[in-house]
Amino acid sequence: MTAIVLYCRPGFENECAAEIQEKAGWNDVFGYIKLKKNQGLVEFHLYDAEQGDTLLQKLPLKRLIFARQWFLTLGEVIDLPDYQRVEAISEALGSEFRYEELRVESLDTNDGKALSKFIRKLSVPLRQALRKSEVLAPKQSDEYVQGAAVLHALFFSGQQVQLGYSYASNTSPHPMGIPRLKFPSAAPSRSTLKLDEAFLHFIPKAEREERLTSGLNATDLGSAPGGWTYQLVRRGMMVKAVDNGPMADSLMETGQVKHYQQDGFKFRPSKKNNYWLVCDMIENPIKVAKLMASWVIDGDCKEAMFNLKLLPGKGRYQQVEKGLKLIKDMLSEHDIWYEMYAKHLYYDREEVTVHVRALGKR
Ligand SMILES: C[S@@+](CC[C@H](N)C(=O)[O-])C[C@H]1O[C@@H](n2cnc3c(N)ncnc32)[C@H](O)[C@@H]1O
Known part of the structure; x- marks a missing residue:
């Protein structure tokens, strides 16, 4: 499948879907939507797969109101084995493209949050392996070269992952587009x-x-x-x-x-x-x-x-x-x-x- 995957707040999938359809249309890019309610995820499937990359570059993410983050899929969802998951992901990626950064992500749902420990554990060897095979650049820097891409690995479970990419110049700097801010104890309200x-x-x-x-x-x-x-x-x-x-x-x-x-x-x-x-x-x-x-x-x-x-x-x-x-x-x-x-x-x-x-x- 070739789709743009967008993350939003669970419960706002319809808004996120309506918006990407409209704003992609302004750029003459058309497709259909697939979403599951309350998953915080919208898939915009492109009628013309070639246009996905163009849209990722032409439509500024900051112009999208309901999408926190996005990426363009690289192939289908991958079914992972119980062991040697890192190897399976490396193999699926091949060696054609090189990415500046890796974001290992999950959904903003209870099931997604339950995966956070697994994700933390897998991120280290995955990053190491991808650097070794030069699919991932050696180290992150604050300034990206023009056209630098970010690799996304969205885990639905320990057995399923969707790979994709976004452009570093047009992506959220936070995994899943979520900044983790610390509540200052001196502030009088959580607002x-x-x-x-x-x-x-x-x-x-x-x-x-x-x-x-x-x-x-x-x-x-x-x-x-x-x-x-x-x-x-x-x-x-x-x-x-x-x-x-x-x-x-x-x-x-x-x-x-x-x-x-x-x-x-x-x-x-x-x-x-x-x-x-x-x-x-x-x-x-x-x-x-x-x-x-x-x-x-x-x-x-x-x-x-x-x-x-x-x-x-x-x-x-x-x-x-x-x-x-x-x-x-x-x-x-x-x-x-x-x-x-x-x-x-x-x-x-x-x-x-x-x-x-x-x-x-x-
Ligand atoms: C969500 S609270 C604000 C919370 C605040 N931003 C904070 O961080 O602590 C909304 C506030 O708007 C105030 N408010 C609503 N209508 C108002 C109006 N017409 N004039 C002044 N304050 C109003 C309410 O009294 C209430 O305190």
């Missing part, structure tokens, strides 16, 4: 991981010093008890925290936070020196999208990071698209240059994180 992941995902490492740095002003709408504010404070920013609910004392004691017990839809900073707007209000996604765009248009923030909370029921992909279109239309109407990306991040649940950055006026 903190969402903004931490969002900053890591959307802001390139080389630019964090400038765009996520001390001295910047930030506003947090729907801030209580302060998990998101914590991420801004820990990066040295001064934060206006807007919520009728109480903020954690530990944050107030830093002297970096001013709490406004006001409606997030009405609040605006008094001066035009606010850099970040973050928003985690549980509100209608269209209302939130409109609010975010209006802050950018009015020059009340340069960058916005926010969640669009998805309403229960069908059409979650359409809900996100509608919110994004509204923002695009509003910013375009006001001649604003911008970049905007959205992702269903690992720590997101029934919500999608969006990042908008104003780049100036046309």
Whole structure:
């Protein structure tokens, strides 16, 4: 089979499938979908196998909202023997291609998680064997050569593996697209991981010093008890925290936070020196999208990071698209240059994180 395999949050397979079909179609690549519900996996089978590689290069993974990671299959699922699995995988790979990196993966399900010990144990000899046969490059480096490929080995069980590849320049840096973040014990809520992941995902490492740095002003709408504010404070920013609910004392004691017990839809900073707007209000996604765009248009923030909370029921992909279109239309109407990306991040649940950055006026 030749398919693009996409990982997503279990339960979001339909959204992930609808999106890859639509966005592949924009690139004149067509195929059909195979998925199993709640497995966090979607297969996009290509009508023309040759087009798989083209799509992997042409469609930026960061343009896909619901896919955490992807790869193009190399052949069928392999049935492995009980012993000498490494040899069986090496043999299936042959020696024609060379990969920069190996990702040994499993599904984001209970069965997948149960395989983690097996995967850890197998990864070492597999990596060694592939390096020895020069299928895998000698050592990983931070910078890849143009066209460098990542080898994926997706284990469904100890007996079955699907091999595939993605391009290092267009792949997630994390196995299965899942970053493992440590919950900071000083943060007042687990939501903190969402903004931490969002900053890591959307802001390139080389630019964090400038765009996520001390001295910047930030506003947090729907801030209580302060998990998101914590991420801004820990990066040295001064934060206006807007919520009728109480903020954690530990944050107030830093002297970096001013709490406004006001409606997030009405609040605006008094001066035009606010850099970040973050928003985690549980509100209608269209209302939130409109609010975010209006802050950018009015020059009340340069960058916005926010969640669009998805309403229960069908059409979650359409809900996100509608919110994004509204923002695009509003910013375009006001001649604003911008970049905007959205992702269903690992720590997101029934919500999608969006990042908008104003780049100036046309
Ligand atoms: C998911 S919680 C935010 C959690 C917070 N980001 C954290 O990390 O601790 C949503 C918050 O939005 C607030 N909220 C909802 N609607 C609001 C509004 N119109 N104005 C201000 N806050 C609002 C709620 O009071 C609630 O505290």
